[in-house]
Amino acid sequence: MSAPSRRADPIAPTQTPKVHTLSNGVRVVCDPIPGLQTVALSVVAGQGARAEDAVRSGWSHLLEHMVFKGAGGRSAREIVEAIEAQGGNINAATGYERTSFQVRALAGGLDLGCAVIADLVQRPTMDEADLAKEKQVVGQEIAEAADAPDDLVFELAQTAAFEGQPLGRPILGTPQSIGTTTPTTLSAWRASLYGPKTLVVSAAGAVDEDELLRLAERDFGHGADDGAALAAPEPAIFTGGQRPVAKKLEQANLVLLLPAVGVKDDGYFALRLLAEILGGGMASRLFQEAREKRGLAYAIDAYSETYADTGVLGVFAGCAAGDAAELARVAAGEIMGMLQPVGEAELSRAKAQLKGAMFMGREGALARAEQAAGQVLLFGRTLDPAEVAAEVDAVTPGDLVTLTERILAHRRAAMAVLGPKTALKAAPAFEAALFG
Missing domain, CATH: 3.30.830.10 (Metalloenzyme, LuxS/M16 peptidase-like)
Structure with missing residues (x-):
């Protein structure tokens, strides 16, 4: 960082x-x-x-x-x-x-x-x-x-x-x-x-x-390492692919993943904000477009999952099987829309939401203890909240465009669809909408 x-x-x-x-x-x-x-x-x-x-x-x-x-x-x-x-x-x-x-x-x-x-x-x-x-x-x-x-x-x-x-x-x-x-x-x-x-x-x-x-x-303080040393993990490689599973369910479940950055990458906070703008709340682009405007899904959100050296940008949605393919295309369109700079008001709202979630989450003693341990394991030190807030506030619209370009440059996606057979069209629809 x-x-x-x-x-x-x-x-x-x-x-x-x-x-x-x-x-x-x-x-x-x-x-x-x-x-x-x-x-x-x-x-x-x-x-x-x-x-x-x-x-x-x-x-x-x-x-x-x-x-x-x-x-x-x-x-x-x-x-x-x-x-x-x-x-x-x-x-x-x-x-x-x-x-x-x-x-x-x-x-x-x-x-x-x-x-x-x-x-x-x-x-x-x-x-x-x-x-x-x-x-x-x-x-x-x-x-x-x-x-x-x-x-x-x-x-x-x-x-x-x-x-x-x-x-x-x-x-x-x-x-x-x-x-x-x-x-x-x-x-x-x-x-x-x-x-x-x-x-x-x-x-x-x-x-x-x-x-x-x-x-x-x-x-x-008195124990010593008495086991075989574990090798450092191999760098992760985002392979991508489709995992469609037909199952008799009332609705389809979709998870759409794209390769992103890890916790230690300079683009980490841009990734968090990218996910927030796409689907972090009721004012987010996916919620407004897919649910409020089109009525395609009751539940839809975007999120980031990060590890030391890699991460993913994800979209989760639950919808009617017949709407799954269209919903996947809408999700792809909103991701592609992040190639254009976001407005100051939208970015400011996303920053406020992200900081609110981070700082509200750490107000419990256990969350504080866990967070400190994680920071020490990753960075060798703990991070002051003001330092974290400054990192969030430093992200620019250009940073979000650059990160989106990095994500899409891989031309790979991982797609899982679980539900009625009609819904399985969502995976190829998402991939085609993104990469042609």
């Missing part, structure tokens, strides 16, 4: 949290929020499903499940009871590029939360009988996702966008790939995935920096 060119006046600069590094490489971030009576702790590993090959597909997600079955001498029930007895809750999530363990607790709950997450990450039990049961649970989760049209259509589009690559495989894996795991192989995967140099311990809310550093040193 480039240096900000000017500061957004409404966003006052704040004291940026310091990043501390323990002797074994674990990084620690403390973000006190005055007036809060609760604390959020997020321990984030900078590895996830993107680190997997085809054989290990889904192992990171299965591992995240398994550590909760027992760790550090506590059973699965004792883990959650210990946290809940102090008024807190515990959760975890696996993504393509990171895995996160989170505790929300009342002020004073940081000690226990830190100890419990350290046990999950470093000392899980890995019982064979528990693993067999958890494979069944994840298998049900995979089946549930396949039965949900609005989940399946996104998975189909992701597969088309990055076919044959980690980003193109579902985070959940397949019953076959997770079925090969054993306690031994999953333990080895844990050692590689959650090594100290990949970890960030981040806390926000009612937290004292000295206390957090003491607890982080106590619970995370």
